[in-house]
Structure formats: C-alpha cells, structure tokens
Amino acid sequence: MVQKLDTLVETPSQTAGPYVHIGCIPSFAGLEGVYPEDLGLRAIEDGAEGEVITITGSIYDGTGWAMRDAMFESWQADASGRFAGQQGADPKVNGFCRFAADKDTGEFTLTTVKPGATPTRAGGQQAPHIALWIVARGINIGLQTRIYFEDEDNSADPLLARIEQRNRVETLVAKKTGEGQYRFDIYLQGAQETVFLDL
Amino acid sequence: MSDQAYIDQGPLIPRNRAAHPVPYDPDYKTSVPRSPNQPLLSMESTLSEETGPRFGHSMLGPLDNNLILNYSKDAAKPAVGERILMHGRVLDEMGRPVPHTLVEIWQANAGGRYRHVKDGYLAPLDPNFGGCGRTLTDENGCYEFLTIRPGAYPWPNRGNDWRPMHIHISVFGHSFGQRLITQMYFEGDPLIERCPIAATVKSRSQLDRLVAPLDMAKARPLDFLAYKFDIVLRGRRQTMFENRMEGL
Numbered sequence: 001m002v003q004k005l006d007t008l009v010e011t012p013s014q015t016a017g018p019y020v021h022i023g024c025i026p027s028f029a030g031l032e033g034v035y036p037e038d039l040g041l042r043a044i045e046d047g048a049e050g051e052v053i054t055i056t057g058s059i060y061d062g063t064g065w066a067m068r069d070a071m072f073e074s075w076q077a078d079a080s081g082r083f084a085g086q087q088g089a090d091p092k093v094n095g096f097c098r099f100a101a102d103k104d105t106g107e108f109t110l111t112t113v114k115p116g117a118t119p120t121r122a123g124g125q126q127a128p129h130i131a132l133w134i135v136a137r138g139i140n141i142g143l144q145t146r147i148y149f150e151d152e153d154n155s156a157d158p159l160l161a162r163i164e165q166r167n168r169v170e171t172l173v174a175k176k177t178g179e180g181q182y183r184f185d186i187y188l189q190g191a192q193e194t195v196f197l198d199l
Numbered sequence: 200m201s202d203q204a205y206i207d208q209g210p211l212i213p214r215n216r217a218a219h220p221v222p223y224d225p226d227y228k229t230s231v232p233r234s235p236n237q238p239l240l241s242m243e244s245t246l247s248e249e250t251g252p253r254f255g256h257s258m259l260g261p262l263d264n265n266l267i268l269n270y271s272k273d274a275a276k277p278a279v280g281e282r283i284l285m286h287g288r289v290l291d292e293m294g295r296p297v298p299h300t301l302v303e304i305w306q307a308n309a310g311g312r313y314r315h316v317k318d319g320y321l322a323p324l325d326p327n328f329g330g331c332g333r334t335l336t337d338e339n340g341c342y343e344f345l346t347i348r349p350g351a352y353p354w355p356n357r358g359n360d361w362r363p364m365h366i367h368i369s370v371f372g373h374s375f376g377q378r379l380i381t382q383m384y385f386e387g388d389p390l391i392e393r394c395p396i397a398a399t400v401k402s403r404s405q406l407d408r409l410v411a412p413l414d415m416a417k418a419r420p421l422d423f424l425a426y427k428f429d430i431v432l433r434g435r436r437q438t439m440f441e442n443r444m445e446g447l
C-alpha cells in the first residue's frame with residue numbers, strides 16, 4: 001500500500017442537452033423576464049480598439065446537417081493581446097461572448113474585435129485567435145477549438161505547429177470573405193473534421 | 200506582435216478524460232453523429248485557457264437564485280412543486296474553494312416540462328415557473344438555490360427512454376479551460392440506472408458523484424428539503440519549479 005493522494009477528481013461533464021438556451025441565454029429561447037438581458041450578449045462595447053470583425057459559420061454533424069441547437073462561447077484577448085482582467089486591457093472588450101446557431105438555418109454570427117497576438121510561457125507568441133467552446137445535445141463534454149485568421153501570420157503559432165496532418169490546420173483558420181468578414185465552419189466528423197483541443 | 204509579459208499562475212492540470220463521459224455512445228443516439236472521430240490535440244494550457252471571464256454581483260438580481268419566485272416575482276405566486284434547497288461547494292482538484300464564480304442552473308418544472316420553444320411535452324407549463332437561475336459562489340466556494348424538484352420526462356431516443364429528475368448546471372471557474380456543464384441527479388431515483396445519458400459516464404464512482412444526497416442538516420422544517428451537490432473543477436499545477444528565473 002501507499003499513501004493516499006488527496007487530490008480530487010474533476011466532476012464528470014454531462015451533455016448540455018437541447019434546452020441549454022434557457023439556462024444560458026434564456027431570452028434567446030423565449031424565456032423572458034427572469035434576467036434583464038442574456039449573459040455574454042456582446043464580446044465588445046462601442047469604442048473598443050481594433051478592427052471590428054464578423055465571423056459567420058455553421059456547425060455540421062457527421063451527416064452534413066447544420067446543427068440548429070448548438071451553443072457557443074468565445075474567449076479572446078483585446079487588439080493588443082491583453083485579456084479582460086489583465087492590467088492595461090481595453091475596458092471596452094469583454095472578451096467573452098455567448099451565441100447560438102440559428103434555430104432555422106443553423107448559422108451563427110460573432111461580432112468582435114480581431115484579437116492581438118498573445119505571449120506563451122516559453123517566451124514565444126501565439127498567433128491571434130479566439131478560443132471557442134461548443135456544447136449541444138449529443139455532445140457529452142464541451143468541445144474546445146480555436147478560430148485563427150487566414151490574413152494573419154500563423155507560421156510560428158505553437159498550437160498550429162503541433163498538427164501533424166498539415167491539411168487539417170485549415171480547419172482552424174477562418175476564411176476572409178470581405179472587409180472585416182470571415183467564415184468559419186465546424187465539422188464534427190468526416191474528411192473535413194475540425195481539430196478539437198485538449199488543453 | 201504582443202508586448203505582453205506572460206503572467207504565469209501555473210498551467211491547468213491536464214484533463215483526465217476517463218473521469219468524463221465517453222463522447223460516442225450508441226445508446227445515446229445523438230452522440231453518434233456528434234462525437235469527433237479524430238483524437239483531440241493535447242497540449243499544455245496557454246493564456247487563452249488560463250484566463251477567463253469574471254462576473255460580479257452587480258449583474259445579479261435579488262431573486263436570481265430563487266427559481267420558486269424569480270419568474271412570477273410575486274411571493275403570492277410561487278412555482279408548483281416540492282420545494283428544495285440545492286446547495287454545495289465548488290472546489291478545484293487541489294481541494295481549494297473556487298470563490299466568486301458564476302453558477303447557472305436550468306431545469307424542467309414539477310411536471311417535467313421546460314419553458315423552451317422546442318419542448319412540446321404533454322405536461323403543462325407552470326405559469327409561475329421559468330426554470331433558470333444563477334448565483335455567485337461566496338468566498339468559501341459555497342452556493343445555494345431555492346427551487347422545486349423537477350419532474351422526470353420522456354425523450355425520443357430508444358423506444359421508451361425517460362430522463363431521471365435532474366438539474367442542469369453550468370460553472371465557469373476562473374479560467375476558460377475550467378468551463379464545465381453537468382447535471383445533478385437525485386438520490387434514490389430509479390430512472391438514473393436506466394438513463395443512457397447518465398450511462399455515458401462509464402466509471403461507477405464518477406457517476407455516483409452526479410447524484411446529490413438528501414441533506415436533512417440543511418432542510419428547513421415545514422418549508423423545504425435540501426440536496427447537496429459539490430462540484431470539482433480542474434486545478435492548476437503549482438510547484439516551486441514552474442517559474443524559471445532568468446539566467447537559470
């Protein structure tokens with residue numbers, strides 16, 4: 001026998017289910033009047049520094065169906081690479097946003113500022129990116145992924161460098177479709193399966 | 200280029216995936232097309248996972264954690280159902296309390312019906328029950344909700360599947376990598392053993408951690424019963440060898 005470790009084990013996840021909206025974004029789901037407004041309604045306030053961008057996309061299940069019930073949370077740095085709560089961070093950047101797939105089309109939209117590069121523990125840089133967390137019915141533990149940008153220099157990003165199949169790097173890179181407009185589609189399965197993260 | 204210095208509070212402890220449900224489980228049919236086939240890319244956490252949104256008391260209303268009254272907002276119009284106190288502590292893997300973190304819950308009413316545009320179950324809506332609540336943990340990581348015990352409900356999966364009574368819970372922690380959504384079940388519910396969603400957690404001892412015991416120490420006579428539900432979030436590795444000083 002050995003001494004017993006006193007570290008605890010994380011509580012297991014369970015699916016957020018089909019009604020996640022009433023807990024997290026109740027007004028979106030027709031449950032009005034409990035809170036003044038849904039949490040995480042805006043990633044930025046008016047006057048945030050940097051380029052305001054809109055990212056549009058869908059999340060597809062293994063059959064190619066754009067899921068109508070997924071909910072997303074994003075977390076990101078401001079235009080100079082500072083996260084909300086850090087010294088000098090832009091007070092107009094909340095950094096956090098909650099949004100959902102449209103219940104008729106499955107499309108989601110995130111309006112925010114393009115984040116700056118952020119430092120790494122090893123003294124390097126991470127390319128500008130937005131962390132994304134995805135929950136839905138049928139997803140038993142929230143999926144982590146990232147949105148990078150095709151018009152940024154992603155060549156030295158340590159996470160992208162870890163992807164062995166270089167063709168899969170593209171799954172994390174939003175495509176520019178216009179001035180300040182990007183497209184980011186997520187595939188849960190198949191040849192285009194998005195790289196999901198465990199960090 | 201970023202001019203930011205790295206603020207190192209220690210990396211998150213890597214997630215033990217065996218403590219969690221399996222992503223793919225044929226008995227939970229929707230998980231079949233919605234579970235990634237490729238392995239996850241594992242790496243040490245970065246600032247994007249080690250920082251996270253913080254929420255303050257200013258956003259909370261006085262009834263936010265009282266689901267019996269937060270929809271009607273009228274003490275004379277309480278929600279129908281068995282009155283319960285749901286309470287517990289949020290800790291991290293090192294056993295430290297997680298103070299001032301947002302806990303959100305949502306649930307069906309006493310008949311098993313959600314107030315959601317997509318729920319068309321036979322059981323009626325309760326005009327005095329919304330079904331969501333939120334609170335911040337105190338300095339010791341403790342939280343409380345006053346609510347009603349939700350009803351079990353049927354759902355389209357196998358021929359005759361019913362969800363055990365459950366409350367959905369969302370917790371933030373202090374870093375985005377700690378984010379967790381789970382469900383609380385109730386001691387003694389025979390539907391837990393029959394539920395394909397509960398059964399996605401393959402470790403018996405881990406599934407037991409989702410079942411809240413009746414807690415008579417917190418029950419108020421002639422008013423409400425209590426159930427205790429503690430939650431453990433990921434912790435951080437903190438050793439004296441984490442921060443390498445310059446020149447070393």
Ligand SMILES: [Fe+2]
Binds near residue numbers: 017019307362365
């Ligand atoms: Fe549910």
